[in-house]
Amino acid sequence: MANYSPLIGILRYSAGNTGSVQRALMRLHISSCIVETSEGIAAVDGLIFPGAGAAQSAMNDLRKKKLIDVIKDYPRPFLGLCLGMQLLFDHSEEGDTECLGIIPGNVSILPDDVIKPHMGWNLLSTGSYAYFVHGYSCMPHDPLMTTMTAQYGTEICAGVRKKNFFGLQWHPEKSGQAGDNYLLSFVELCK
Secondary structure, X not given: OOOOOOOEEEEOOOXXXXXXXXXXXXXXXXXXXXXXXXXXXXXXXXXXXXXXOOHHHHHHHHHHOOOHHHHHOOOOOEEEEOHHHXXXXXXXXXXXXXXXXXXXXXXXXXXXXXXXXXXXXXEEOOOOEEEEEEOEEEEEOOHHHEEEEEEEOEEEEEEEEEOOEEEEOOOHHHOHHHHHHHHHHHHHHOO
């Protein structure tokens, strides 16, 4: 089993940056494919939900493709990136959007006293630097679901976990060694 190479699906929808995620996985010799149907999602060992875009249009696209319940019921390791993490929550202030409701909590616009979007390198509570691009911040109701934080005017949630659902506010595909390490550890979970 140790030599088994899992197949990672990258979800294509209206707000995903699938290309940069797929290039990062290729560079790390991780088998991946683009998926956009329930059948495609069912066939992979783990799923990455990338994000770059607006919450409301992304949720509308997932609804149109009939993927809401497919995502909510996904039984294997699932990783939401940036907007993909935000959509795991109950509600986003961006467009007053009802999200997937997998992680109890809300997504709020970053405070008025910081430059928006939060863009560039920032230090994680894990001690590594990661690359961020976002204007909204996740607030899980249960603080124990927060796996890492970063400081940006205030402490922001940089990572979450609930059962098999993981989320990163930062972009591992653009975060050098820290991002590579995270993606490799995610793939280990998918074996």
